[in-house]
Amino acid sequence: MxxxxxxxxxxxxxxxxxxxxxxxxxxxxxxxxxxxxxxxxxxxxxxxxxxxxxxxxxxxxxxxxxxxxxxxxxxxxxxxxxxxxxxxxxxxxxxxxxxxxPIGLHSKLVELMLLRLSEGRQLATEVAGETE
Incomplete structure (x- = not known):
């Protein structure tokens, strides 16, 4: 099929x-x-x-x-x-x-969002370093 x-x-x-x-x-x-x-x-x-x-x-x-x-x-x-x-x-x-x-709530979603949180914080730190 x-x-x-x-x-x-x-x-x-x-x-x-x-x-x-x-x-x-x-x-x-x-x-x-x-x-x-x-x-x-x-x-x-x-x-x-x-x-x-x-x-x-x-x-x-x-x-x-x-x-x-x-x-x-x-x-x-x-x-x-x-x-x-x-x-x-x-x-x-x-x-x-x-x-x-739909994707919904899933343990893998938490892992992904924690990864994105880390990436966002890293980017914010880099941007803050550039503006100083």
């Missing part, structure tokens, strides 16, 4: 923010070489979520996992993504499709 991952983010007017999802998709492609990996944005940026789902289908996906690049299970994850899934399934009932949980 050909499976696919649709990485989903909110979408931003800043290209740099949207580029992160594209870079993440490349990382997923390298890590999961046997899966189709596509991206979709909830709003503002392209491809949209329906376009991303369609791209997965056109590439031969028989099952699609919608994987949100969101921290919390807010309305976008719990309601909006389910609506996109349901509309897709109504048009393509032969393809299985489900929404995965």
């Amino acid at each position: 050909q499976t696919a991952i649709l990485l989903v983010a909110h979408g931003s007017r800043r290209d740099e923010a949207n580029d992160d999802l594209v870079k993440l998709a490349k990382m997923f492609t390298e890590a999961t070489t046997d899966e189709i990996v596509e991206v979709g944005f909830l709003e503002i940026a392209h491809p949209s979520i329906p376009e991303g789902l369609q791209a997965c289908a056109e590439r031969g996906a028989e099952s699609i996992s919608i994987l949100p690049f969101f921290l919390s299970p807010g309305d976008h994850v719990t309601r909006d993504l389910a609506n996109f899934r349901d509309r897709f399934l109504a048009q393509t009932p032969q393809i299985a499709c489900h929404v995965c949980p």
Whole structure:
């Protein structure tokens, strides 16, 4: 069975923010070489979520996992993504499709945030040293 991952983010007017999802998709492609990996944005940026789902289908996906690049299970994850899934399934009932949980609270998230805290403090120290 050909499976696919649709990485989903909110979408931003800043290209740099949207580029992160594209870079993440490349990382997923390298890590999961046997899966189709596509991206979709909830709003503002392209491809949209329906376009991303369609791209997965056109590439031969028989099952699609919608994987949100969101921290919390807010309305976008719990309601909006389910609506996109349901509309897709109504048009393509032969393809299985489900929404995965968001990143959420996880012990690895604490490790990552402590790393970012350390990096931020180091940067602040360097900037303060430059201004003295």
